[in-house]
Amino acid sequence: MVTKGGTLKRAFLLLLISFVFMILLLLTGCGSVFFFPSREMSNNPFIHQFDHQDVYFTTDDGSILHGWFFKAREPVGSILILHGNAENISTHVNGVLWFVANGFNVFIFDYRGYGRSEGVPTLGGIQRDAEAAFRRLLTLPTVDPDRTILFGQSLGGTVAVNLVAATPAKEHIKALVIDSAFASHRIIAREKISHFCIWPFPDLLSPFFSSRFSPMKRIADVSPVPVLILQGLHDTIVPPDHSELLFAAAHQPKELWLTTEAGHIRSTAAPAVRERLKVWLLEQLAASGKKLQ
Numbered sequence: 001m002v003t004k005g006g007t008l009k010r011a012f013l014l015l016l017i018s019f020v021f022m023i024l025l026l027l028t029g030c031g032s033v034f035f036f037p038s039r040e041m042s043n044n045p046f047i048h049q050f051d052h053q054d055v056y057f058t059t060d061d062g063s064i065l066h067g068w069f070f071k072a073r074e075p076v077g078s079i080l081i082l083h084g085n086a087e088n089i090s091t092h093v094n095g096v097l098w099f100v101a102n103g104f105n106v107f108i109f110d111y112r113g114y115g116r117s118e119g120v121p122t123l124g125g126i127q128r129d130a131e132a133a134f135r136r137l138l139t140l141p142t143v144d145p146d147r148t149i150l151f152g153q154s155l156g157g158t159v160a161v162n163l164v165a166a167t168p169a170k171e172h173i174k175a176l177v178i179d180s181a182f183a184s185h186r187i188i189a190r191e192k193i194s195h196f197c198i199w200p201f202p203d204l205l206s207p208f209f210s211s212r213f214s215p216m217k218r219i220a221d222v223s224p225v226p227v228l229i230l231q232g233l234h235d236t237i238v239p240p241d242h243s244e245l246l247f248a249a250a251h252q253p254k255e256l257w258l259t260t261e262a263g264h265i266r267s268t269a270a271p272a273v274r275e276r277l278k279v280w281l282l283e284q285l286a287a288s289g290k291k292l293q
Contacts, residue, residue: 034155034185035121036086037114044090050100055107055140059132063125066116067109067133068093069140070100077147077174077285078105080137082130082156082163084265088115095268096151102278105143109133123185123213130163138172147285149175153265154238157181158215161246165221175284176222177277179230180265182238183245184214216249223251226284228277230257230267237264255280 052070083092089108111126112119138145152160157178164176231243247256259267
């Protein structure tokens with residue numbers, strides 16, 4: 001039986017934890033809660049099955065970044081991968097190597113502060129990183145600059161939306177695919193905080209998270225580049241309603257594919273989805289080729 005005194009002590013403890021959490025957020029900078037980088041590169045034997053090379057490049061603010069470029073045997077197009085908020089490319093790469101086996105060059109890189117890339121990640125900084133990576137992709141061997149695609153996963157999906165919306169080199173991008181991206185930094189932060197902070201702290205904290213780079217505000221500017229939104233119905237990290245908000249805010253041409261694979265950023269783990277996505281990408285490349293003629 002829980003006594004009145006025990007209930008009060010529990011409420012006070014929760015209030016104290018929430019207060020400490022709020023102070024920590026304000027002291028460390030709210031943007032930092034989106035990044036969980038790892039400097040340690042995992043030994044990944046799968047990458048050696050494909051022709052690849054290390055690529056180092058510099059951002060406009062002087063950060064030196066690292067990535068891997070995988071060359072397809074007979075490339076039909078080239079894909080820039082923008083990965084999620086944890087670890088580094090040595091673990092994220094496994095989920096995108098199937099593109100290489102299906103004829104696409106793949107360039108995957110680490111944001112500042114991840115893997116072998118210099119610096120410390122910030123929301124504005126990783127946008128600079130994405131622009132620099134896209135510029136570098138256009139110069140890599142066997143890459144046709146007019147047959148490029150962006151593929152962003154989770155946090156990388158939000159970065160990809162902002163990149164396509166803002167880059168001066170937008171005419172080179174023939175398709176944007178985002179997988180399990182959240183609609184707003186502020187909304188997702190409020191949802192996560194609410195799991196372990198009692199009311200009213202989620203409401204008090206959420207305004208401290210910048211909405212400057214929230215994709216829901218920028219996805220309309222992606223048009224006329226075709227956008228495909230992938231979302232797992234059983235994703236417990238980023239709920240499906242985020243993709244629905246993004247789809248509603250996007251302009252045509254756009255598509256939303258809801259998948260049943262369990263887990264976060266797992267849509268392309270299903271062979272049927274991979275095949276469907278490959279066909280869709282080839283269709284976008286073919287359509288853009290006709291427009292250029």
